Amino acid sequence: MKINHIGYLVENIESAAKEFKGLGFSQTGEMFEDISREAYLLFLDNGGYAVELIQPVSETSPIYELLRRYRNSPYHICYEADNLSEKIDEMLSTPWRKGGYILISPPSPAPAMLGCPNVAFLMNRNIGMIELVQKQVL
Helix, strand or coil: CEEEEEEEECCCHHHHHHHHHHCCCEECCCCEEECCCCEEEEEEEECCEEEEEEEECCCCCCCHHHHHHHCCEEEEEEEEECCHHHHHHHHHCCCHHHCCEEEEEEEECCCCCCCCCCEEEEEECCCEEEEEEECCCC
């Protein structure tokens, strides 16, 4: 699967964006509030390498505790799936104890990713959290 982006938890999205811009990244859109995930999101790109900056809206955000634990750091890799449902089923077919995945967030709308109806989040004990997004056909 092709990598779509790397998700970074950040305490302050404007400060983080400034630092990434200093590393050659360009902002690809406006900051967006994802109400269902209680987070501010901002995408940046550097020659096809995309990052998603993610800042919790408040202490009630599902990612707030992750930010407290990991601080400002990458926390997921997003992969493009040719068929989101089939890929999730495939990844869930191996038991967690044997290196498989568990579904932590079933497919749901991703309003910040234009043209993408749904994303899902899975966890693997060996590599951590991943996000799957339906591959866009142009």
